[in-house]
Amino acid sequence: MSLRHGLLGLLAEGPASGYDLTQRFEKVVGPVWPAKHPQIYAELGRLATEGLIRVESEGPRGRKAYEITDAGLAEVRRWLVDTDPAQALRFEPLLRSFFFWLMEPDELAAHLDRESASYRQLATTYREYADAKDRGDFGFSPQTQSLRVAVEAGARIYTALAEWAQWAAERSRSPAAGRTGED
Amino acid sequence: MSLRHGLLGLLAEGPASGYDLTQRFEKVVGPVWPAKHPQIYAELGRLATEGLIRVESEGPRGRKAYEITDAGLAEVRRWLVDTDPAQALRFEPLLRSFFFWLMEPDELAAHLDRESASYRQLATTYREYADAKDRGDFGFSPQTQSLRVAVEAGARIYTALAEWAQWAAERSRSPAAGRTGED
DNA sequence: ACGGGCATGTAAGCGGTTACATGATTCG
């Protein structure tokens, strides 16, 4: 039940339509919590009938902007404060790592090099974004400060993954059984 | 479609029953790819009818051990070598971080302290496991070497998250707008 | 006028969880 709280959280920043929220999910929260438009529209419907959000205005081409209600704001706060986060990190590349022994060492090294490069790329993107925020490019609203913290997590995680993949690539290239005192 | 390849990968180590595989998922691969028994039994059924695995032996209490076929081994190798990993990292705690601005600074700091402690705990658990493997406690089979690499990823990611949460906690405690030259 | 993006939805199907159900075997 995280999507509903994600939507409530975004609506806490101000009114938005299903379309707007779909864009936000695609661009900003997508990397940690993907959501496509059919699911978003469906959930908005449910949230509205439960009174956690309401239609704030209707615009051109049937656009409906929703705003969060007091009940909705209370609910997202309750979620943040009273429930503790589900500790599962679903990540396919790490599932694969359990089965690396099924690959030839050279295939594996090549795979890990590519992987490392792509993590490194993500890490620099997040790092640049963080720097831009620190320069004040997006202002210093509370929301922006939270985004700054989220971006920092992205930068750190992908840095760690890039280094891990590189470490693993070197390990897979080094003669099979030399296992003491590397890294 | 990652569960099927996870099952094939585990079966590549040797024959196992649905029950065995459920235990393995719960204990070892669960943290990156959770799977409950009904899903596993269902998938094993499908894999068997597709000829990627076959019943190897039947034991007490209706136990059925499956073994991987040549086709199955080819399929898991194909997955590892030819397809590139789905780059989405589904992680609720990071979704929450987008909405930290909805929490009171002291609530937030307390939340992050707890979070940091639990990541640190996970990191040390993985690190100890890694050390045990390096000491040779589990032998040096290729499978064990892969597990070693997977565990390293866990240790690094949770270390990064622990440091991130601590950084964020300090940031949330420090007077609202002091934003240059910390960390 | 028309193409692209805005905007909302429905339907079918897969992936995954929870609850229900059953029975065999082993160990103390």
Add this chain to the structure above:
DNA sequence: CGAATCATGTAACCGCTTACATGCCCGT
């Protein structure tokens, strides 16, 4: 003999994705 654990499955439901479907508005 009873409890724990081994062992397999079914049914209902929810979460999520993919494909289908429709139409409006704005800019060139």
